[in-house]
Amino acid sequence: MFVSWMYSWINDILTYLGLAQKKGKLVFLGLDNAGKTSLLYRLRDDKMSAHVPTHLPTSEELSLGGVRFLTYDLGGHEQVRRVWREYTPAVDGIVFIIDVACHARMEEARVELQALMTDENVAHVPIAVVGNKIDKAGALSEEQLKWSMGLQHQCTGKDTQPQDCPSRPVEVFMCSVLQRQGYGAPLKWIASFL
Ligand SMILES: Nc1nc2c(ncn2[C@@H]2O[C@H](COP(=O)(O)OP(=O)(O)OP(=O)(O)O)[C@@H](O)[C@H]2O)c(=O)[nH]1
Numbered sequence: 337m338f339v340s341w342m343y344s345w346i347n348d349i350l351t352y353l354g355l356a357q358k359k360g361k362l363v364f365l366g367l368d369n370a371g372k373t374s375l376l377y378r379l380r381d382d383k384m385s386a387h388v389p390t391h392l393p394t395s396e397e398l399s400l401g402g403v404r405f406l407t408y409d410l411g412g413h414e415q416v417r418r419v420w421r422e423y424t425p426a427v428d429g430i431v432f433i434i435d436v437a438c439h440a441r442m443e444e445a446r447v448e449l450q451a452l453m454t455d456e457n458v459a460h461v462p463i464a465v466v467g468n469k470i471d472k473a474g475a476l477s478e479e480q481l482k483w484s485m486g487l488q489h490q491c492t493g494k495d496t497q498p499q500d501c502p503s504r505p506v507e508v509f510m511c512s513v514l515q516r517q518g519y520g521a522p523l524k525w526i527a528s529f530l
Pocket residue numbers: 366367368369370371372373374375385387388389390391409468469470471472511512513514515
């Protein structure tokens with residue numbers, strides 16, 4: 337009874353996210369405090385996490401159906417960068433999360449994102465850049481986030497079919513994990529490439 341309930345619940349979530357019948361490994365990357373753990377918990381039990389900064393270990397994992405989600409906190413941690421590369425050699429999609437209300441750390445996020453985008457180990461892996469915390473005062477708009485990240489000319493389109501995508505898929509999405517807004521779209525977008 338419980339097992340079948342769990343099964344249908346997981347299936348509902350996966351279907352909603354476009355991930356049913358899909359297999360793959362998705363990583364959530366971003367600076368600390370961006371909202372990676374909150375998004376992971378949101379997927380897991382649709383609850384907002386009681387905030388426990390995940391500094392040690394700097395990684396968390398969740399499996400839903402055939403899809404594994406892993407989170408890694410970047411930001412000044414050369415060691416973390418090594419770890420996530422070592423342990424996630426075959427990544428199928430990257431969700432890069434940014435706190436768009438934290439203007440002071442935009443440049444730090446941009447540096448991390450650019451390093452990721454030029455990393456040849458993940459050269460063909462789709463990257464969904466997700467601006468989180470749009471509910472907060474002073475949050476950047478989607479256009480402002482694109483500018484801040486140097487992505488004004490690099491997005492490949494939200495509706496581009498995988499076969500029509502000329503280069504590595506990159507797209508920007510805005511969300512509030514706290515208010516349950518918009519976090520499904522980047523996952524659906526990534527799912528289309530799995
Ligand atoms: N206002 C607002 N706060 C959010 C949102 N998403 C996450 N937060 C808060 O931001 C803080 C950091 O969220 P986490 O999910 O712990 O961030 P993280 O990226 O896992 O960061 P670390 O594990 O601490 O490195 C928490 O206090 C969350 O409650 C959002 O959409 N809006």
